[in-house]
Each structure stands twice: as C-alpha cells, then as structure tokens.
Amino acid sequence: MKQILLLFTVLVSSVLHAQTTGYKINIDVKGLPEKCEVFLKDFETTTEINKGVLVGGKGTLQGQMENAPRLLFLTLYTGSETYWCNFMIDAEEVTIQAATKDFPFHVKVQGSAVQDVFSKLNTELADNRTLRDSLFAYAKTIMTNADKKAELKRLVREMAVIDSMEIVTKKEFVESNLQSYPAVLELFLVRSSYEKAEVAALFLQLSETLKQSAYGVKLKNYLGIEKIVAKGDKAFAFSAQDKDGNIHPFPEANGKYVLLDFTKDYCAPCVASVKELKEISTKYKDRLAVVSFSPDEKQGWLKGLQRDQPSWLNLWDGKGTAGPVILNYGVQAYPTFLLIDPSGTVVAKSVGYSAGSLQTMLKSFL
Template sequence: MKNALLLLLLGILINARSLAQQYVITAQITGFENGTKFYLNDITLDTNIDSAVIENNFLSFKGKLRSEPQSLWVTANFRQKFYYFTLLMGNEKINVKGDVRDFPFDLKIIGSETQDMHNKMIALTKEGYKKRNILVEQYQALTGDSAKLKGKAIWKVIARLDSVDLLTRMDFVRQNLNSYEALDALFYLKSDFPKDTISKFYSSLNSKFKNTTYAKRIKTFLTVGDIIKIGDVYSDFDGFDRDGKSHSLSEIKGKYVLLDFSTTFCGPCVESVSELKKISQAYPQELAIVSFSGDAGKETWLKGINRDQPQWLSLWDGNGFYGKTIIKYGITGYPTFVLIDPKGKIVSKWSGYYNGAVLKEVQDQIAKRQ
C-alpha cells in the first residue's frame, strides 16, 4: 500500500514538473469569427511552432519552448487584414485578453515577469509606432505633382518619431539592463551605443543574465573587433553547405568574390536570385558567388536552397543573426552584398536590392581591373 502511494505521489510530482516546463497561452479575444486560424511563430527561427482556431472568442496554445525566454508572435489573417501581437516568454503561463481592435499594442497580456518587461517596452514606444504607421499610410496614398513635396515633409516627421523611439529604447536599456527585454534590445541597438559603453553594460550584468544566450550575443559583438568596411581586407569565415561539408571563404583564390548575405523568406533576397544566376553564368572565370544565410533554423535555410537551386556555394553556420560572421560584416538587413577583389580587399558593400544593381556593380568593378 505504501509503495503504491509513493508511486502515485511520484507520478503526480513528475506530471506537475512536466507541466511546469511547458508554455500555455490562453486568449479571450472578441471580434474574430469562429474558425479563424492563429499561428504561434518563433521569431528567431522564423518558423511556426503551433496553430489554433478561435471558437467562441477563445483559443489556446500549449507546448515546450527552449530553456530561455524567446521572442514569439501570434498572427492571423482576418477579412483580408493581417493581425499580430508579440510575446517574450519561456515555459510559463500567459493570458491574453482584448478585442480585434486592440491589435497589436493594446491587448492585456499578463502572467509572466519576462512578458511584463516586454509590455513595459511596448507601452513606452507604441504611440510613436501608431503615429508612424498613419504617416506611412498617408505617404503611400500620395498622388499628383505635389506628392514629392508632401512626401518629403511626411518623412521629416517620421524621422523625428524614429529619433524619439531610438532614445526611448536606449534609455530603457540603461534603466532595465538586467532583463531579457533590455538585452535583446541592446543587441539591435549595438551600433547606437559607443562600444566601450556596451562593454561596461556587459561587465555590470549580474550572474543570472551574464550566462544567458542574450548576453553571449553581446559578448560576441565585443570580441569580433571592428566591423568590416570598404577598403578592409576580408575576414575569413567557415560555414556548412547543404551536405554538411565545411567550407572557408579563404578557399576561393584569384577571383572576385560576391558575398550574398540573405535569408529564405526575405522578399528582395528571393528577387535577387535570378540576377545572381545571370552573374554566375556571365563571369564563371572572374567571379565566385558565396551566399551566407542569416537563417537560424537549418530547415528554413534548406527550404530556400531547394526553392532557389543556386549553382554556387551556399553556406550556413547555424547562428543566424547573432553569429560572428553576420556581426563582423555588419549585417543589419537583407540582402547585403559585399564584393571582394582578387587580392582580398573589400571594394564594395551595400544593402537592399533593385533590378540590375548587383550586375552593374560587378561589371563596373571588374572593368576597373581590365
């Protein structure tokens, strides 16, 4: 009898511990039709974790996350409009309440100390976001001869809003350094703080946060040295191809190298593929293309490889946006292109894509050496 009771108690404890290691998100949200599908997305890996259908204003997600709190967003398409809200949470319980009109910033989200800090950041910045979105819509609706002048005035206001937003976030980091939210923000603001200030921030972290992945990202930034710029000699790096074989950039010798930093679901990156194929075919002897993926998830990266079928070296290191290579080359947006001459010197570096731009830059640089 005693043994049976002990086994029962042990089973209860194990089950309770298992439940404690799960995330549970419950939401009571009015305004959506029954059957509307919501997705829970891992922002870092850019993958869907779960999905749920709303019924009678209620939906829920349940499962297991990584050991540290992570950035998530919940999304839905309803009546041809995209809805979302963001979360920063671990394996804990979160409750969401609100209405369709409260998306994305005015929902009530409670149940987690980590999420509370995320809510605090949203509260500080949401009014600026709302004003910015209205101004962007006004800009997109401009027509006629006066559109250029009016558009310029609108972007001046947007620039002021962005400046205030930046200062607000920087102040939030200073005031709340020992938190996941502040450390996450600090990484994205790393170019806005002096490097010695970031070093002091890192040194002052308490033991709880200094050993987190969030803090290690900051340490990586501090240890990679100066960011690569035009005129510098390239920085070597390693990555794996689709078959798992390791390659170094330094393996390529005597050619121009066009580095293509991209991600699988980046629209402009996808648009650039056809032009990269033309370049690869036009300059097989003079130039080698190397694509380096900023995707954190291998499956996501391989989806892009299978879709695009690049005929050049495509590499991935598994570290996503936080890896040494991405940081060293100063990648803050995708696609970013870096052109290296046969002597190993960076001769061009730019972000974004529009038709013909990559080909023209390659042609111009190769022509200079002929």
Template sequence: MLLRKLIKIILVTIPVFFFLTLMSCKSDNKIKEDNTFSIKGTINRYDFKNIEVELHQAIDERGRPEKTQTTQMRNGEFVFEGKIEHPAFASIIFYEGDTIKYTFNFFNEAKNINLSVELPLDFKPVRLPAFNNLDYNAAGSPKTSEYKEYLKLYRDFFENSKTLQKKLQVADNDYYDALFSKEPDSALIKQKKFKNDSLKAVWLSLEKEFKKQYALKNKESVISLHVLLNEYGPKLFDGSFEVPEINNILEELKSLKEVPLYKSTRARYTSIVGLKIGDKAPDFSLENPSGEIISLSGFKGKYVLIDFWAYYCGPCIAKIPKLKKTYAKYKDQGLEIIGIHGDKNAKKWLGVIKKHQQTWPQVIDKNAFKENSAVIKYGVQGFPAVFMVDPEGNLIEKNIANDDLENILIKIFKN
C-alpha cells in the same frame, strides 16, 4: 520648441514607470528548476469557430519568434506546454483557416502562466499594432506584466507625439506629391524632401532616446534587449546608434550576459568593429544543395562576391536577375559569386534557387546569427549584405549597394 516639449514629456513620464519596473525586474528572472512552462489560455469569443492557435516563440539568436507549437481551441480554451531556459518574446496567433482573427505578444518563461483574452464587443478581426493589443492578462508571468507596461508607456509616448506625427504625415504626402507630379520640379522636390527628412530625423531621435532610456533604467531585464533589437522604431543595428554607443549600452546590460540574445548581440557588435577593409576575409565551410562542403578558401586566386541573402528578403530576390547578368559577364574574367543563405529553412532556400535558377555556388548558414557563424563573422546586420574578396583572400569591399556593384567590377576588371 516641439522637440523640447516632447523631450520634457518623456522625461516627466518615464521616471515613475522606470522606478516601478526596476523594482519588479530584479527577482522575476528566476526560473523553475526544470525549465518547464505551462500556458493555459482562455478567450471570451465563442463566435470564433474552428480556431487553430499557434505559439510563436523567439528561439533563434536574433530574438525573432518562430512557430513552435499548434493546438486547437476548444470551448474558448487552449493549452501549451514545453521547456524554456530564459524568458523569451512570444506571440499567440488565432487562425480561422488562413485568416488571422487575433494576435498578441507576451513573454514566455518557465512558470505556470494563465492567459485570458477579453475582447470588446465591437472587436473586428484585424491584426492591430502590438501596442494596441492589450486586451489580455497574463497571470503568473512577471515578464509579460513588465512588457505590457512598456507597451503602455510607448503608446503614451506615441500619443503625446501626435502633433509631430501629423506634421510628418503632411510633409510625407507633400514630398511624394511633388516627386510623382506630372511636371516634376526638381527644386520643389528637393525642398519637400529636406522638410520630410528633417521631421523624420526629429521623430527618430525622440524614439531612439525613449528606447535607450528605458533600457538603461531596466538593465537587468531581457525586455530591454528586446526593445532595442526588435520592437518598433530605431534599433541597435539599423544605423540609428553609433558603434561606441552600442558598446556602452551592452556594457550597461552585461548582467544579461548569459542570455542567448545578449551573447549574439555582443557577437554582432564585435564583428562590426573587428572586420575592416584590407583584413583577411573570414573563412567559412558551409553545405551546398548537394550536401558538399564549400569553403571560401577553395576560391583563392579569384575575386569572390559574397552575397548574404534569405528567402523572405524581397530586395534579395529582386536583385537576382541583375546578379545573373553580372555572373554571365564577369565569370570568365575571374569573378566567382557565393550565395550564403542566412536562415536555417533549407526547403525555402532550395525552392528559391530552383525557381530563379541561380547557377553560382550556393551554401546555407544554418547557424546564422549564432556565435562563429558566417553571418556573425561578417557582421551582417540584415539582408542583402554583399562583400568582395580579392584573389589573395583579402576583403576589399563591404556592404556593397546594388547600384554600386557594376562600377566596382568595372574598376577591378578594367584591364
């Protein structure tokens, strides 16, 4: 009954908004001929002292924002100028020293944009969930207006699901209470886990359908791509969507095919369906810390464990000690490991290698998530991602779980 009721709420609420946004998004993809943008911002908090303002903008193929500009706020005002080819997800962050005072998300585009932030008197300097940070206006940015409407719609959807959220919270607490009890009861743990997982599945199913319906009703808007790839909740490549479903969605959004985010998304999909166990492992030629070019083909005759990782990935760093033991145990038996850093930040990459003394070959994929990068060729959706290649260069294992690695190696080197 709960699932049916929530779906009914969604189906009743969404169509009106979808009609309005569909009518507005057909013309706002146009950009200024010189691709320039100008952001002039004001904030009503004069008690913010020595404030540094950062503009973070999605400049990589995954649509994730990176810091692109920094300025000082003067008399409650700040300015950013630059060039942008397509509308892109962005954030404004206000810093006082190392403390974040306020942040909000918007969409930057090649227009003259006036941002004005009106914070309530009882505002406290904490970083709130983005769908609550709506205390700003963005005159001159149709995409931001559209994005804010999405956030409001998501907030309403979330509020209408409060009953389910409360049940899920209770089930979650009950499960962990049973799991960490002084006298664990395996039958009780199993029962509580089943209930918790079942409620999570209901919520994720609703959230997935909400995001999918938004995208399909706003096919010509880059907001739809962002929602499916980077907003809260289920995402295209986190296992929530079936592979054929991803293809169908991308076909529906193909009017965005010239947008870099669409191109990289299509490439990621192609790599997922294209690379299979038994296929020839895609070759790559990437720089090691000394600037030398390392290629997979140079390790023919050995079993090669390809470890995709990134400096900001906690699980990647956590498994380094285990990889050290693995390398020491199997290196002389014919195993090689190649670590591929899937981020262009070479300084951070080198820092991790030095700190953790990773002695196996390391290379950096500076074009990660761009077409023809190693990350894309192997269909990497997130880090860590581990693959095994046999001495003939064939892929024999993909997406190896940390706990499964030793058993795979025992099987390979049992003789």
C-alpha cells in the same frame, strides 16, 4: 524505504520541472472569422514552435519552451488577412485579449512579469511604429514612379527620423530596466549605437542569470569580436555547409569578385532581391561569384532554397544571429550585401534592397 522516498522525490521534482518549462497561451481575439489559423514562432530563428486553429477567435497554444524567456512571434491567418504581434514570456500561462484593430502594436498580453516590462517599451513606441508602417506602405506604392522621387526622399527622411527616435527610446529603456530580460535583448539589438566599451560596461552590471541567458550569451559573443569587418578590411574567413552538407571555405581564392548576400527566409526584401541576384550571377559569371549566407534555423533555410531555386552557392552554419559570421560582419538588418574584391578586401557594403540597387553597387567594379 529510503529508495521509495528517493523515487518519490525524483518524480515530484520531474513534475515540477515539467510545469516550470511549459507555456500556455490563451487567445481571445474579436473581429476574426469563425475559423482562423494561428502560428507561434521563435522571433529570431523563425522556428515554428506551435500552430493551431482559433474557433470564434478563441483557442489555446501550449507546449514546452527552451531557453526561456523568449521573444515570440504570433501570426493569425484568416485566408485573406494576416495579423501579427510579438511578445516575450517565460515558461508560464498568459492571456491575449484583443481586437483585430489592435494588431500589431497595441495587443495586450497579461500574466507575464517579463512581458509587463517589455510592454513599457512597446507602448512608448507603438504610435511611432504605426506611423512608420503607414509611411513605408505608401513609399512602396510610389517607389517606381519617376514623378514621385522628391516625395519618396521626403518619406525616407521621415522614416529615418522615426528610426533614430526609436533607438534613443530603446537606449533609455535599456538603462532604466537593465536587470531584465527585455533590456538584455534590446541592448543586443541596439549594440551598434553604443561604443563597444559602453556595451561591455553594461554587460558587467548584469546578474549572472541574465549573463547566461540566451540574449546574454549573444552579447558575450559580440563582445568577443575584435573588430567588425568594414569597407577596406579583409573579409572574415569562415567555413559553412551547403544544402547537401558539403563544407566550403569562404572566401575562396578564385580570382573573382564575391557578392556576399546575408539573407533570411521570411524577409520580403530578401525574397525580392532573388530575381536581380539571378540576373547578376548570369551576367557577371566570369568575374563575380554570388554567395548567400543564412542565419535561419535549418528547415527555414532549406524551405527558402526550395522556393527560390538559386543557382549560386548558399551557406549555413547553424549558429544563428549570435554566430561568428553574423557578428564579425556586423549584420543587423536583412538583406545585407558586401562586395569583396579578388584580393579578399571588402570594397562595398549595402543594407536593404530596392530594384536595381545591386546593379548600381556593382557598376563601379565590374
């Protein structure tokens, strides 16, 4: 009888556990065509979690979620238009009711206490983010127009002001909502805007549950870094694998400069930089080695290599954005480039990409 009761308890426990780790996302979007593809990805690793088809703008995605709550990225693809939004949910059932005009910053997600907290921040940032996107879209159209240089500089200044305002808003949100998963995530994302001792003080105030969460672990790893590599410092040494699984030490003593490229598969500026990286790797092959490093999940990394066909060394360590390589080099945006001289010293750093920017970075050294 005891064995039967024990078995019953285990079965009930298993069912309850399965329910608590499952998610269900009900989607109802107005303005879509009769059929539309929908993709759900982990926001940071870009790992595809689920996919399906919306019929008449309606559909459901459900499955299992690890390390919940997680920041998720939802994409709707009609064949000619793409709509996206992100949200943070636990393993739970939520509903997305929106119109296409609401994407990406005004989409409402109902049914999640975690997302309710996150929505406070997103609602406050929505209008400025919409404005910034419009400024950036226009800037891209005049980027190569020599007659528009002054206007382009003005747009860059305006976007920088919006970015600065967003950081202030995020810090206020973190400090007002510290005992929440969204605040822990945002604290990690804006960590460089704090003194490290301030981050440590905020981390110590977190509950043990938040400290052990996926984003709490990222903060803990960051706090364990003694010093972020800066210009004039020796390069952080590490080992990582290439696409064939061979392990390579970095940096290798080969008497050359090294251009270290931090890249992501889904990052448009990263993809745009590939053409110039190919030119550089050929033009300076006797004096420069290009090495790319990706924090993506493995399939995304390999997919990007298949698409871009780089001729230089590409490395991956499987530890993502909270791994020692990304944290020691202080990478928070992609692409990020570091130029390392033959002695192993970082002599230049550049964040972002525009046509010709890498040639400009190298001309003082090669």
